[in-house]
Amino acid sequence: xxxxxxxxxxxxxxxxxxxxxxxxVLGMGNVGAEVVRIISDNAADLQARVGAPVQLRxxxxxxxxxxxxxxxxxxxDDPGALxxxxxxxxxxxxxxxxxxxxxxxxxxxxxxKSVVTANKALLAEYTGELATAxxxxxxxxxxxxxVAGAIPVVRPLMQSLAGDTVERVAGIxxxxxxxxxxxxxxxxxxxxxxxxxxxxxxYAEADxxxxxxxxxxxxxxxxxxxxxxxxRVTAADVYREGIxxxxxxDLVAAKKFDCTVKLLSICERVxxxxxxxxVSARVYPALIPLTHPLASVNGAFNAVVVEAENAGRxxxxxxxxxxxxxxxxxxxxxxxxxxxxxxxxxxPLESTYASLPIAPVDDVPTRYxxxxxxxxxxxxxxxxxxxxxxxxxxxxxxxxxxxxDDARLIVVTHRAPDRAQSECxxxxxxxxxxxxxxxxxxxxxxxx
Amino acid sequence: xxxxxxxxxxxxxxxxxxxxxxxxVLGMGNVGAEVVRIISDNAADLQARVGAPVQLRxxxxxxxxxxxxxxxxxxxDDPGALxxxxxxxxxxxxxxxxxxxxxxxxxxxxxxKSVVTANKALLAEYTGELATAxxxxxxxxxxxxxVAGAIPVVRPLMQSLAGDTVERVAGIxxxxxxxxxxxxxxxxxxxxxxxxxxxxxxYAEADxxxxxxxxxxxxxxxxxxxxxxxxRVTAADVYREGIxxxxxxDLVAAKKFDCTVKLLSICERVxxxxxxxxVSARVYPALIPLTHPLASVNGAFNAVVVEAENAGRxxxxxxxxxxxxxxxxxxxxxxxxxxxxxxxxxxPLESTYASLPIAPVDDVPTRYxxxxxxxxxxxxxxxxxxxxxxxxxxxxxxxxxxxxDDARLIVVTHRAPDRAQSECxxxxxxxxxxxxxxxxxxxxxxxx
Numbered sequence: 001x002x003x004x005x006x007x008x009x010x011x012x013x014x015x016x017x018x019x020x021x022x023x024x025v026l027g028m029g030n031v032g033a034e035v036v037r038i039i040s041d042n043a044a045d046l047q048a049r050v051g052a053p054v055q056l057r058x059x060x061x062x063x064x065x066x067x068x069x070x071x072x073x074x075x076x077d078d079p080g081a082l083x084x085x086x087x088x089x090x091x092x093x094x095x096x097x098x099x100x101x102x103x104x105x106x107x108x109x110x111x112x113k114s115v116v117t118a119n120k121a122l123l124a125e126y127t128g129e130l131a132t133a134x135x136x137x138x139x140x141x142x143x144x145x146x147v148a149g150a151i152p153v154v155r156p157l158m159q160s161l162a163g164d165t166v167e168r169v170a171g172i173x174x175x176x177x178x179x180x181x182x183x184x185x186x187x188x189x190x191x192x193x194x195x196x197x198x199x200x201x202x203y204a205e206a207d208x209x210x211x212x213x214x215x216x217x218x219x220x221x222x223x224x225x226x227x228x229x230x231x232r233v234t235a236a237d238v239y240r241e242g243i244x245x246x247x248x249x250d251l252v253a254a255k256k257f258d259c260t261v262k263l264l265s266i267c268e269r270v271x272x273x274x275x276x277x278x279v280s281a282r283v284y285p286a287l288i289p290l291t292h293p294l295a296s297v298n299g300a301f302n303a304v305v306v307e308a309e310n311a312g313r314x315x316x317x318x319x320x321x322x323x324x325x326x327x328x329x330x331x332x333x334x335x336x337x338x339x340x341x342x343x344x345x346x347x348p349l350e351s352t353y354a355s356l357p358i359a360p361v362d363d364v365p366t367r368y369x370x371x372x373x374x375x376x377x378x379x380x381x382x383x384x385x386x387x388x389x390x391x392x393x394x395x396x397x398x399x400x401x402x403x404x405d406d407a408r409l410i411v412v413t414h415r416a417p418d419r420a421q422s423e424c425x426x427x428x429x430x431x432x433x434x435x436x437x438x439x440x441x442x443x444x445x446x447x448x
Numbered sequence: 449x450x451x452x453x454x455x456x457x458x459x460x461x462x463x464x465x466x467x468x469x470x471x472x473v474l475g476m477g478n479v480g481a482e483v484v485r486i487i488s489d490n491a492a493d494l495q496a497r498v499g500a501p502v503q504l505r506x507x508x509x510x511x512x513x514x515x516x517x518x519x520x521x522x523x524x525d526d527p528g529a530l531x532x533x534x535x536x537x538x539x540x541x542x543x544x545x546x547x548x549x550x551x552x553x554x555x556x557x558x559x560x561k562s563v564v565t566a567n568k569a570l571l572a573e574y575t576g577e578l579a580t581a582x583x584x585x586x587x588x589x590x591x592x593x594x595v596a597g598a599i600p601v602v603r604p605l606m607q608s609l610a611g612d613t614v615e616r617v618a619g620i621x622x623x624x625x626x627x628x629x630x631x632x633x634x635x636x637x638x639x640x641x642x643x644x645x646x647x648x649x650x651y652a653e654a655d656x657x658x659x660x661x662x663x664x665x666x667x668x669x670x671x672x673x674x675x676x677x678x679x680r681v682t683a684a685d686v687y688r689e690g691i692x693x694x695x696x697x698d699l700v701a702a703k704k705f706d707c708t709v710k711l712l713s714i715c716e717r718v719x720x721x722x723x724x725x726x727v728s729a730r731v732y733p734a735l736i737p738l739t740h741p742l743a744s745v746n747g748a749f750n751a752v753v754v755e756a757e758n759a760g761r762x763x764x765x766x767x768x769x770x771x772x773x774x775x776x777x778x779x780x781x782x783x784x785x786x787x788x789x790x791x792x793x794x795x796p797l798e799s800t801y802a803s804l805p806i807a808p809v810d811d812v813p814t815r816y817x818x819x820x821x822x823x824x825x826x827x828x829x830x831x832x833x834x835x836x837x838x839x840x841x842x843x844x845x846x847x848x849x850x851x852x853d854d855a856r857l858i859v860v861t862h863r864a865p866d867r868a869q870s871e872c873x874x875x876x877x878x879x880x881x882x883x884x885x886x887x888x889x890x891x892x893x894x895x896x
Contacts (some may be wrong), residue, residue: 038758045678046611048678048802049611049796049799150759150762151762152600152603155600155604156600156603156604156608159603159607159780159784160603160777160780161600161776161780162779162780162783162784163486163494163775163776163778163779163781163783164486164780165490165493230496308598308776309772309776310482310486310773310775311598311766311767311772311773311777312770312773313766313767314598314599314764314765315764315766316763317741317762318760318761318762318763319759319760319761319762324760325758325759325760328611328758328759330611331611331758332608332610332612333611334611335607335611336607339796340793343794344792344793344794345788345792345793345794346791346792346793348497348784353497354496
C-alpha cells in the first residue's frame, strides 16, 4: 500500500484500507493550489489518518494554458466529466460563485460522492437543496472552510456543542473589512483612503463590494445561524449594513466611550415575551467595548464568539482567509470525509428541526450610538431626550462637545427594539435643533 | 416516538430512529449532576439531534442515601451492573481516578458500548488500552471534556486539523493555578496566601497537589500531545514543574520585562538537526510576553493555542472547568456517539502511526529568566556572563537592580538546549559572587 500507487481497489470491508480514495478538486486559485500541494506533500500522513491512500484524480481549471505547479495530465477544463468519474470519491469545490458550482456539487452528491466546499455564497442560498441531496445519497457535505478560514467553527458548533443550546454567535468573519477598520483605528485615516491602501496591499479586491458592503459577512452569518439554531437561515434573512459609511470620526468617538468599531456577524436567539423564540441574523458595523474579546482582533484576523447555555462564552480565533489556512480547513474536512468512506458512517448534515421564525431587525433589542451636530442653544438636550422618552428608549450616556457651529451631541441608548431606535433617529433628523445626524452605529457586546 | 417512552426497540435500519439510545452515567458530582439535568431538560432537542430518543437508564453513585435531584429509581451503587445492562448503549464516565473507572470503561467497550469520559488522569495513562478495546468493538471513545472543559480542543485537533501538521500546542488548561497566578499578579500577594484564598473561594481543593504541582496540567499535556502528533504520550513522558515556587517577586519582575507568569502545558514537535522529529510535552510556570494571546487569559479561564503548518496560529478560549461547561462538552460527545449508533460510523480514535520518540526536556531549546542576589562589586556581571558563554548560551537581556546587600542581577537568555540552561544555573549557584539564585523561570511565547 503506497501513497503514490495508481491502482484503485474497492473492497466491501470497511476497515480494509486497501482501496484508495479518489479526490477531484474544482478550481485552482489560492486555496485550490494549496490543497493540491498538501495532498501531494503530505501523502503519507493523509494515508495514515484516512486509513487508505488519498489520490488526486484531477483538477478542474478554467484556463488550461496557464502554467501551474501540477502534473498537467491532472488538469481538465471539463469539471462535469471530472465529477462524474467512477474513481472520484470526494469532490472538493473551490470555484466559488453559484453557477456552475451548484450544479456540479449536486451532480457529485447525486452520484454518491462526498463533497467538501468553501463556497459560502452558495451555501448561504442552497444549503437546503445540497443537504437534501447529501442525505438522500448518505454521503458527506462538509464546509468548515466556508466560515472563518482555518478557524474551526462549523465543526465545533455542529458537533462539540451538539448537546448545548446556543444563544448567540458573534464574529468578525471578514478579513478585508477588519483590516480596513483596524487600519482606520490605528492611523486615523478615512474610509476611502484606507480602502485604497487595502487594495494596494492585496487585502481588498478590485471590486470590494462583496466585502465592504457586508455580503460576504452576511453569507457567513446565514451559515452560522443555520447551524447554531437548527433552523434554515439564508442570506436573504440576514439584515445587512456595510462599512462604507464608517468615518474616521466614528473611530475617534468610539474611543471616547472605551470602544472600537468592528463589522460583526451576529446570530442570536431572540426570546419573545410570550416564551417563543425567533432567530436574528444581522451584519453591521458596531461599537464594541475595548474589554470585549473581539475588540482586540485586528488586521485580517477572524474570531468568533459563541455563547451557549451551558458552555458559557467560547472564543475561536485565527486566520480567516489566505490559501494555506483555508486549505487546512478544507483538508480537515477531506480527511474526515475520506475516513468515513473507509470506516463507514458520515458526519451530521444540516439540521433544521427547530425551524424557528426569523426575527426582523426591527424587533431585535439593540443599543444605538448617535452622533449629531446641534444648534448651540439652551434646551436642545431636553428636546432631544424627549424624542427618546416618547418611544420608550432610555438613554445610557450623553456627551456634549464643541460649541457654536461645531456643537455636537452624542447619545448612547439602552437596549430597546431596533425599530424604536431607528424611529428616534428619524425624529432627530426632523428636529430644527438638530443640524445633522452625522453618525449612527449600534453598540454590541455589553451586558445591559 | 416520544422522548419519555420506555420501550427499547432495536432496528437494523441505521436511519430508522425508532430505537432509543440508552445512557448510563457513572458518577454524580458537579458534572454528572449537570449531565443528568440536561439530558432530562433538553430531551426533545437531543432526540432531534441524535435521530432517536436519548434515555437515561441509570446513574451510579457511591452513596445512595445522599439526596439528589433525580428519580431515585435511576440510582445504583453497582456501576458494574449498570454498565452491563443490555439497554445501555453509551456509558458516560465521570467518576474520575484510575480505578474502578478503568475496568468499567473497558467492560463497557468490550461489551460494544460507546464511552464518553472526562477522565484525564485515566486517559493520560491508559488511552492505548482503552482505544484498542474501542477499535476492536468498533465503538466510540470520546473525551472532549478531559481537556479544557467546555472548550472544543480535542475534536478540532483530531478532526478539523486532520489535514494539517501541528507544530505546537500551548495551553492554560488548569483553572486553579491560573486563578492563583492571576490573583498574585493582581494583588501582589504571595503564593501561600493566594492559595489559601483560592481554597476559600472554591477554586482550589482541600488537597491542591494535583493542580498546583502540575499533575493535572501534565495529564492534559499528554492527551493533547498524543492527538496533535499521532504518537502515544503518557503522563510519565511529560516534564513537570508546578507553581508552588513562584513568588510575588517573580510576578513583579515579569512585568518589568513586559511579561506575566502562566502555568503552561506545552506540546511541541522538536525538529532535530538530522531532520528527524521528536515530541516534547512539558508543564511549567513560564514568563510569556503580555502581547501573547495567552497572557490575557485570567482567573479560572482556559485557553489553548495551536500552531499548525498551514492553519497558522489558532486560539480556543473559554471556561475550562465547572459543572455546566464540562457537561456541555460531555453532552456534545454523547450526542455524536448516539448519532453514530443511529446512523452508523464512528469517530476517529487514538492515532499513533507517527510514533515519534519523546524528547527529554534537557534536549528542548528553551529560554531562561534567572534572578539572583549578587555581591555588589565590580566584575560580577562579566563573571556571570562567562558561565553562559562557556555553555554556548547567549544572553538576550540583563538587568542590574539594587545595591549593597540587595544587589540583584536578572538575566534572560536566548534559546538553547534546556540542559545547557540548567547547567548555567547550577554553575551560578556555585559562584562566590552569586549569593543566591532566587528565581529561575523559562520564557515562552517569543519568536526568537
